[in-house]
Amino acid sequence: MVHTCVVAGCRNRRTPGTTLSFYRFPRDPERKQRWIAAVNREGWVPNEGSRLCSTHFISGKQVKNPRSPDYVPSVFTSAPLSSNMKEAGACEMYDKQEAQVEAANALLFLQGQGRFLEDHGQTRNQEEPESVSSSLSSCDEEDYKTEDYKIEDYIEEEISLTRVNQMGSPVKNIPPDYESSLDALKKENMELRESIEKMSFTEASFRNDPEKVRFYTGLPNYFVFETVMMLLMPHMKGDKNAKLSKFQQLLLTLMRLRLDLKNQDLAYRFGVKVATVTRTVHRIINIMFITLVPTAVFWPSRAELRKNLPTALLCMYPDCAVIVDCFRVSLEKALSVDVNQEHASTALTVPAHATVNELKYVIGVAPQGVVTFVSRGSPGHVSDKNLVESSGLLCKILPGDVVLAEHDFDIEGLVGARKAELKITSRNCYENCQSGQDGDNFSLVGTHSDKANVHRHVGKVIDMVKRRYSMLTGPVESPFMVVDRTSNVSTFDKIVQVACALNNLCISAAPLE
Structure with missing residues (x-):
């Protein structure tokens, strides 16, 4: 559907490639009346198809924070503003940066985090978040899910939010122990990776561990294992969709011979079905019988x-x-x-x-x-x-x-x-x-x-x-x-x-x- 802005004198339309956003009128009765008053069309009532383009907002998009100047459209060049709209505009005392801060705060409150940013060192009133919450909750939930509104905009604002220190440079709101916590997490992550690597059945875990090679395969070291694998590889089945690599096929078979593990046990270890283990063992045994036995038993x-x-x-x-x-x-x-x-x-x-x-x-x-x-x-x-x-x-x-x-x-x-x-x-x-x-x-x-x-x-x-x-x-x-x-x-x-x-x-x- 092609949408046209309802503001008198505005010729903006939703066309392919346009960067403009078109917003439907709010479902909240009070806010909807303020939008109608801002449009200033006498006797006009919006319907489900009525849209307002983003050029009529200071920041270029609507903001659902009642404290923001873009809570109601205020940029109109082709038509005079109504007296109600002028009164509403006079009540807005925050600049664009303050609006972004408040929008991020409201989003965090809705998400249950309940943590508000400081207002340049001033203490917030304990009752203020409740009023913001009640005002936002009055907005219909479906209004947040419209095709014109993206919740990611709020998240992006919160991520890029900064406070200005006395020197005027942006300072991220980072906890004091952030660096130490990050180092601890990196160390824990590395230890977990090493632990998983030792328990896994990958080439890397066997290459530098001859004791592991001897225990699971009976061969003296990885060099002998690799020699056997190179001899068998041209005859082994392996493709991108195979559950087991060629290395794992040979390793699974040698573990079956070496430790006499049951097929169900091997299926759990390698994360495959029992039938896959059975087919793999029989196939690799047959390949070794044809290629390895004549070479080594003569x-x-x-x-x-x-x-x-x-x-x-x-x-x-x-x-x-x-x-x-x-x-x-x-x-x-x-x-x-x-x-x-x-x-x-x-x-x-x-x-x-x-x-x-x-x-x-x-x-x-x-x-x-x-x-x-x-x-x-x-x-x-x-x-x-x-x-x-x-x-x-x-x-x-x-x-x-x-x-x-x-x-x-x-x-x-x-x-x-x-x-x-x-x-x-x-x-x-x-x-x-x-x-x-x-x-x-x-x-x-x-x-x-x-x-x-x-x-x-x-x-x-x-x-x-x-x-x-x-x-x-x-x-x-x-x-x-x-x-x-x-x-x-x-x-x-x-x-x-x-x-x-x-x-x-x-x-x-x-x-x-």
Whole structure:
């Protein structure tokens, strides 16, 4: 709607781009009559569409403070003022700055702050704010919400309000303890930021905290973590709308392996849904199985084995290629499977139908302490001989190699068929040496207990992997027993191999010599 100013002789209209404001007549009867008298049109009564432009106010806009000269329009050049308007104008004794001060005071009072500014050092009357409040409250609330009136004008006036000191320079009304309060708030804000940063799972919080990296990922430092991330990043899913960044996807998965945290726990920690955690863990495990395992778990060449053979084995078994052992992991829920059908391509001989309560893995450890072979999981009642025969370990043994194993590891015939030699360690001697060295790093010594230490060496590696990644201690949850159709490998089998690969990236049990 196009509005035209109702003042006689005024041609101002509301048009696009105009900077003028057009005000409707007040709803308060007394103030409305004063506006009508100011317009000075005999016998004229405003309607809902009547508007008054801002050029008829001293400050260029209306002010709803009764003490302000712009409470009633007073600037008219084309028409004489009525006698009532002249009387009203004569009563206004405050200048423009005083009007702004009073307008800000009235706004603060309406907002419940009840604090008035000093009037150049003079004491205000206690009853004066009440009269101002009552006068303002008589104005209709709807009048404040019109399209022509902006409450921000009052707020801007209050913010820019200043008092003039004796020298005439503006002085902000700032409390005496403002600076100290501001410094205290800044310090508190910084402490809160640091606290939140320490508790958060961001790259910055891990980059300079190796202890945090070891606790949540099992990796020795952030450099190793970053190396793994760079290897996996081209295969990881990440976009602007993703709930988790690539860093958080890898961190979440490693926390699942390291601490065996439940999906619900991880969902709370990372602020996502349980389904997101489940999908992320399975996807990242699959990526690490494809990219990381072939890089970190591999059978070294004979030249590499001989080059870094520990001193103890160099004297007794210079041709040692691998130390073989088995470990078991229990299942959360027993499975009833057709084992012969499941392992039709293997040489396993077990009952046609069996209840599986645990999984059994054969593991090969190089003399240097790194894992070089891990089999797929088999039912716990499968014999060591059948497990080794079906695992594919024998295919990696070369003629002349020496394989170390326990006395009850009945694979001498299998190893002999590969023109290699099986050396059995003594369990009794091993048990008599349980009080030996502890910790992640130890060396094999050339004494009468060498055989026991050889056996203890591989046991130490298995314990280290399980201790570093608690998920391998079991029990295995049913969803991780699902077999991937593309690779024909269960998720938990992938987890075992991924854990061994990550362990190889850390300091080995037997340092290279």
